[in-house]
Amino acid sequence: MSKITSRLLNWYQENKRTLPWRDHPDPYAVWVSEIMLQQTRVDTIIGYFQRWMEKFPSIEDLAAADEQDVLNLWEGLGYYSRARNLHKAAKLLLAEYGAQLPEDTKTLMKLPGIGRYTAAAVSSMAFGHDAAALDGNIRRVYARVFNVEEPLGTKDAENILWALAEDILPKGEAGDYNQALMDLGSAICTPRSPSCEKCPIKQDCEAYQLDIQEMRPVRKTKKAVPHHIHAGAVIVDEGKVLLAQRPQKGLLGGMWEFPNGRVEENPVKELASLIWEGYQVKIKVGNPIGEIDHAYTHFKVTEHVFLCELIQLSQKENLRWANLKELDDYPMGKIDREIAKRLQTSALSN
DNA sequence: CAAGCGTGGGC
């Protein structure tokens, strides 16, 4: 075992955080936590993880769940395909794997939502196999320790970093070692202003020795995010409000929303035809309720919301009339949950 | 294989 790995493992023993899924004998819990942690911080998922394990304690429970209940529990976490994939995979495991997670990375990667990183994480942490993991933290740590100059995400950088991960991995300690690297990355070797003085491997770190740690990893330049204008319709009829379910694929797949869409310039003028074309619903546009700003990863939105009256409804597929009190039962993205809350609040004060 | 996919926090 190299000096680097033994220093990291020693540091981990002294500094590892106690987390709900750590030192947990249940591979299912490790799997769920790893999916939740994809592109998501530890602090964010703690509550979600505990509610999830309470409601779906096992693969069998998850496989038997309703998709809407699964999405409701996931609401607010984002990347909702993760929840749908967990659900799909649980059904698959029950049908074809005896309700047990496979232990090897190759079989794990056949499950929806499990890629190279997550397969290695589950195999090493839940089953103790020698699987090298590479996530955002580990990429950053290795890019600094070995002064990798290829921009992150390029084929060259990926080849170099995965090869490093495989080469350095200490046999028999992969689970702790992978977690040690990730804890180091989140606590010490941070993207900006890393705490190099506290780092257990600073004497091994090429970037630190050259004092260029903040120049590593090299990043590719990013594109500007567009800003779109949306118009949304709160359509009320006989005390109920009209909701639409989004398609399974794409943005907020399977979630519910107030009928809305992108407009070019004038939300008031364009809204009625927009709703008609998008949902086959004819409306009369009334008073504005408010504006909501939201930043997605790849674009920003300002949504103008209007109270509207129903004139004609030409299809019922994917549409539903909901009581204001029942809006919490419908999984929604952030914008539509905000609209729902405003409606419930104003209805309460009336 | 580049683009799409959410949201919250830090600075």
Add this chain to the structure above:
DNA sequence: TGCCCAAGCTT
């Protein structure tokens, strides 16, 4: 405030 980023995967 605006921007960057975060335990990635899918198509």
